[in-house]
Amino acid sequence: MAVKEQTEKLRIDKWLWHARFYKTRSLASKACQSGHIVLNGQSVSKASVSVVAGDRLQFFQGPHLRVVEVVALGERRGPAPEAQALYVDHSPPRMPKKEVASDIRTAPVAEREAGAGRPTKAERRALDRLRGDGDVG
Template sequence: MQPDPRASIRLDKWLWHARFFKTRSLAARQVSSGHVRVNGKRVSKPAHAVGAQDVLTFVQGDAVKVVRVRDPGTRRGPAPEAQTLYEDLTEPAPRDTAPPAPKYEGKGRPTKRDRRKLDLDKRGPLE
C-alpha cells in the first residue's frame, strides 16, 4: 500500500505517533522552542503540516536525529508499527574512544598516596 502523498498530519502529532517523544505535549514543546527543522527550515508551530517525503531534523536525548517521513500514520501504535512511519537517515555515532576509567587494584577505598598515583597515571607526570 503506497501512502497518499497529499496526506498530512500535525508535526507534534506525527512525532508522538512515531514514538520519538513520550507525550504529545513534549513533542509540541520541542517544536515550539524551535528545535525542529522540516526540510531544512526551522519550524516553531506544532500545527505545521508534514507529509510523506518530508525530512525532519531534531534533537532527541544527546543525539541529532534525521528522519524522512514515509507515512503520516493514523494512530500511535506499537513500536514496530511506529518504525514503519519513517526512514532513519541519521549517521551512526562513532564509538566512544575514551580510555576506560583506571581501576584500583586493592580492596576498599584507595589511600591518599594511591589516589595521587592513579591521578599521575591518568594525566601523566608533566601536567
C-alpha cells in the same frame, strides 16, 4: 497497519508522537515551539505545521542528532514496529555511550572556589553579561 493516504497531511507534533520520538504529544509540541525541530531545512516554531510523505526532519534526542524522512502518516500511536514503518532513519552513526559520557565529563565547567561564598551583586551582573543573560543596563 493503520496508515493514512499519501496525499494527506498531519500536524508535526502529532506525527512525532505517532512515530514514538516523544513520549507525549505535549512534549512534541514544546519541542516544536522552542525551535528544536527542523523541517526541510527550516526551523519549526509552531506545532501546527503539517508534514507530508517525503519531508525530512532533524532534531536532537538527548545528545544524538536524528535525521528522519517521513514515509507515511499514522492514524494512531501504535506499537514500535508500526511506528518505525512511518519513517526512514538517515541519522549519523551514534557515538558509543562511554564516549558520550567521557565528553560530558571533560567539558569545561564554571566552578567557584571553595569558601568563596555567594557571588556579590556586581559579580552576578558580570556573570550575566558573560553569559548574555538578562538586562545589562
